[in-house]
Amino acid sequence: QQQVKQSPQSLIVQKGGISIINCAYENTAFDYFPWYQQFPGKGPALLIAIRPDVSEKKEGRFTISFNKSAKQFSLHIMDSQPGDSATYFCAARPKHSGNTPLVFGKGTRLSVIA
Amino acid sequence: GAVVSQHPSWVICKSGTSVKIECRSLDFQATTMFWYRQFPKQSLMLMATSNEGSKATYEQGVEKDKFLINHASLTLSTLTVTSAHPEDSSFYICSARATGGRMNTEAFFGQGTRLTVV
Numbered sequence: 001q002q003q004v005k006q007s008p009q010s011l012i013v014q015k016g017g018i019s020i021i022n023c024a025y026e027n028t029a030f031d032y033f034p035w036y037q038q039f040p041g042k043g044p045a046l047l048i049a050i051r052p053d054v055s056e057k058k059e060g061r062f063t064i065s066f067n068k069s070a071k072q073f074s075l076h077i078m079d080s081q082p083g084d085s086a087t088y089f090c091a092a093r094p095k096h097s098g099n100t101p102l103v104f105g106k107g108t109r110l111s112v113i114a
Numbered sequence: 115g116a117v118v119s120q121h122p123s124w125v126i127c128k129s130g131t132s133v134k135i136e137c138r139s140l141d142f143q144a145t146t147m148f149w150y151r152q153f154p155k156q157s158l159m160l161m162a163t164s165n166e167g168s169k170a171t172y173e174q175g176v177e178k179d180k181f182l183i184n185h186a187s188l189t190l191s192t193l194t195v196t197s198a199h200p201e202d203s204s205f206y207i208c209s210a211r212a213t214g215g216r217m218n219t220e221a222f223f224g225q226g227t228r229l230t231v232v
Binding site for chain 1: 163221
């Protein structure tokens with residue numbers, strides 16, 4: 001079964017610090033790796049995504065680092081703010097997926113404290 | 115990004131009644147929609163994959179007679195929880211994947227529906 005393993009389960013970061021969330025996948029049958037941000041009582045919202053032919057993608061304070069050989073990818077949130085406090089999910093899309101759903105990690109609850 | 119509208123945002127119903135949740139893609143056509151259930155502090159649990167004009171594919175352990183899914187058009191899928199019981203209380207989320215072009219890799223989520231069965 002295809003899996004995406006996400007860590008840590010929860011994370012507390014000081015305001016202005018860097019939040020780092022890691023994900024690893026077990027096989028090479030994925031070709032798209034999005035990150036979702038979810039606030040309580042809301043649906044997940046696409047935050048940033050990367051394809052495996054790129055090692056890094058940056059959008060504002062959010063950066064994805066991708067290590068294809070290690071089958072790992074991570075989300076870095078620079079200058080973390082209290083408004084970033086949410087649950088973050090990494091995901092992976094199977095190749096040639098058609099109507100195959102994304103495979104999600106178990107999520108990381110981020111708390112940014114002042 | 116594309117917009118997926120889910121309605122209602124929350125609903126309270128009596129045990130034994132049925133509840134319908136709608137998921138609409140507002141500005142794109144979605145051949146495929148997914149329905150998830152999420153328990154507190156947990157990840158999304160896929161319930162079923164819905165394809166326009168055909169029967170939904172349910173995940174193992176999900177009762178298809180209890181969770182009726184209809185995907186009658188490229189912009190609308192519905193989930194009906196039949197004969198709801200308190201254990202069906204949960205957060206239900208739909209997701210739609212756009213067809214064709216650059217958007218066909220991304221999945222867009224609705225805002226979720228909080229169902230409480232009393």
